[in-house]
Amino acid sequence: MITKLDSVLLTQKKFIFNYKNMRWAKGRNETYLCFVVKRRDGPDSMSFDFGHLRNRAGCHVELLFLRYLGALCPGLWGSIPGGARLSYSVTWFCSWSPCFNCSCRLAQFLNQTPNLKLRIFFARLYFCDEEGVEREGLRILKRAGVQLSVMSYKDYFYCWQTFVARRERGFKAWDQLHQNSVRLARKLNRILQPCEIEDLRDAFALLGF
Secondary structure: OOOOOOOOOHHHHHHHHHOOOOOOOOOOOOOOEEEEEEEEEEOEEEEEEEEEEEEEEOOOOOHHHHHHHHOOOOOOOOHHHHOOOEEEEEEEEEOOOOHHHHHHHHHHHHHHOOEEOOHHHHHEEEOOOOOOOOHHHHHHHOOOEEEEEOOOHHHHHHHHHHHEEEOOOOOOOOOOHHHHHHHHHHHHHHHHHHHHHHHHHHHHHHHHO
């Protein structure tokens, strides 16, 4: 079963504009979310749904996705015959990382829904240049069990093949895609491991370094 909530694939121009991992992303005020939902129906069968969303007025795209969960994940809350709970694996490819409020809402939801596992790949970090609530939001997601990663070339290639109306055109990396991906991945790693770093600093201070 395939679900495309925006009913059409992304255009090439729209995908590149919104997902380009440039250092200064001026004018990119919308957040796009491409998703894959997998459900194991049996030992040898699996359901696969995919689609994309963008934020609407008054609702960030991460919370908008949660509104569609009932349709995308039947049985998530034991609603299938027999009351059994099915397990789901959800993967997001987002143009921006979640804001603090969305991170908190997602973490709360996931803590109440242990049979849903979430992975989030994002093209850019949202307001994470300095220490603040947006960085703390990512740590909250990590503590809730979410796998967080910066999109690499292979992720862009997968999205191009899956979510874009490519018309047989292959994905062509833009200048600095790899370098920017590595830079953002290093920044994300530093954000997600602040406690370990502080502990090391304290240890060195005690040793007189």
